[in-house]
Amino acid sequence: MSALLEIQSLNKGFGGIKASDDLSLSVEAGEVHAIIGPNGAGKTTLLSQLSGGQKPDIGRILFKGRDLVPLPAHARAHLGIARSFQITSLIMDMSVLDNVALAVQARQGHSFRFLRAARQDASLREGAMGLLRRVGLEAKAQLPTRALSHGEHRHMEIAIALAGQAELLLLDEPMAGLGGEESAHMVTLLRQIKSRHTILLVEHDMDAVFQLADRISVLVYGHVIATGTPDEIRANAAVQHAYLGEE
Numbered sequence: 001m002s003a004l005l006e007i008q009s010l011n012k013g014f015g016g017i018k019a020s021d022d023l024s025l026s027v028e029a030g031e032v033h034a035i036i037g038p039n040g041a042g043k044t045t046l047l048s049q050l051s052g053g054q055k056p057d058i059g060r061i062l063f064k065g066r067d068l069v070p071l072p073a074h075a076r077a078h079l080g081i082a083r084s085f086q087i088t089s090l091i092m093d094m095s096v097l098d099n100v101a102l103a104v105q106a107r108q109g110h111s112f113r114f115l116r117a118a119r120q121d122a123s124l125r126e127g128a129m130g131l132l133r134r135v136g137l138e139a140k141a142q143l144p145t146r147a148l149s150h151g152e153h154r155h156m157e158i159a160i161a162l163a164g165q166a167e168l169l170l171l172d173e174p175m176a177g178l179g180g181e182e183s184a185h186m187v188t189l190l191r192q193i194k195s196r197h198t199i200l201l202v203e204h205d206m207d208a209v210f211q212l213a214d215r216i217s218v219l220v221y222g223h224v225i226a227t228g229t230p231d232e233i234r235a236n237a238a239v240q241h242a243y244l245g246e247e
C-alpha cells in the first residue's frame with residue numbers, strides 16, 4: 001500500500017484552543033482509516049481542513065503528492081475527495097431519486113443544478129438508480145425523501161457522496177442517530193464500499209469502528225497520540241488512559 005493522503009504537521013487554532021496541534025497522519029490507498037477521540041478532540045476540524053471548508057494555520061495536506069491547502073473545496077472534490085456531512089444536506093420535498101440525480105449532475109461539473117434537466121436526462125437518472133441500488137434504496141426511489149427513515153437518509157447521503165466516484169471518502173459520523181439494526185446495515189454498506197474507495201471515517205460508535213477500520217488514529221487535544229490496527233489500539237495503554245478507558 002502507498003499513502004494516498006499524507007497530513008503533515010497541521011496546526012489550527014481558534015483563539016487559545018488548538019483544534020489541530022502538530023497533527024500528522026497518513027491514509028493508505030484502499031484502507032478504512034478511522035479517527036477516534038473524545039468530544040472536542042478536533043475530528044470535525046480535521047475533516048473541514050481536508051475538504052476545504054477551513055484552512056490550517058500551518059501544515060500540508062498531500063493528496064497523491066499534491067498539496068491541497070491552497071485549493072478551494074470544489075477543486076479538491078474535482079481531484080477525487082468527497083465528504084459526507086453529519087448534518088444532512090437532503091432536500092426533503094424532493095424524491096429520493098431526484099436528490100441523488102442532482103448530486104450526479106453536480107459532480108459532472110455543471111455549475112447550476114437544474115432539477116428539470118436532472119429529471120429528463122436518462123444518463124443522470126440511470127446513474128442515480130445505480131447508486132440507489134448500491135445503497136439498497138432502489139425500491140424507494142420514487143418516494144418523497146421525507147417519507148424515509150433516519151437510517152435511510154444516512155444511506156442516501158452515502159449514495160450522494162459516491163456520486164462523484166471519489167477515490168477518497170471523508171465520512172463524518174455515518175452511524176450518528178442510528179438504531180442497532182440500522183447501524184448493522186450501515187456497517188454492511190460501508191464494507192461493500194470499502195472495496196472500491198479509500199475511507200477516512202470519523203465515528204463515535206466504537207463497535208462500528210472496530211468492525212470496519214484497517215487502522216485507527218486516536219486524536220486527543222488535536223494531536224494524534226497513536227495510530228495502529230484495531231488490536232494495537234485496543235492494547236495501547238496511552239489510548240486506554242486517554243479515551244477508551246472512559247467508555
Ligand SMILES: Nc1ncnc2c1ncn2[C@@H]1O[C@H](COP(=O)(O)OP(=O)(O)OP(=O)(O)O)[C@@H](O)[C@H]1O
Nearest residue numbers: 014017018019037038039040041042043044045046
Ligand atoms: N469555529 C470555531 N470557533 C471556535 N472554536 C472552535 C471552532 N470549531 C471548533 N472549535 C473548537 O475546536 C475544538 C475541536 O472541535 P471539533 O468540533 O473539531 O472537535 P470534535 O472532535 O469533532 O468534537 P465532537 O466529537 O464533539 O464532534 C473544540 O474545542 C471546539 O470547541
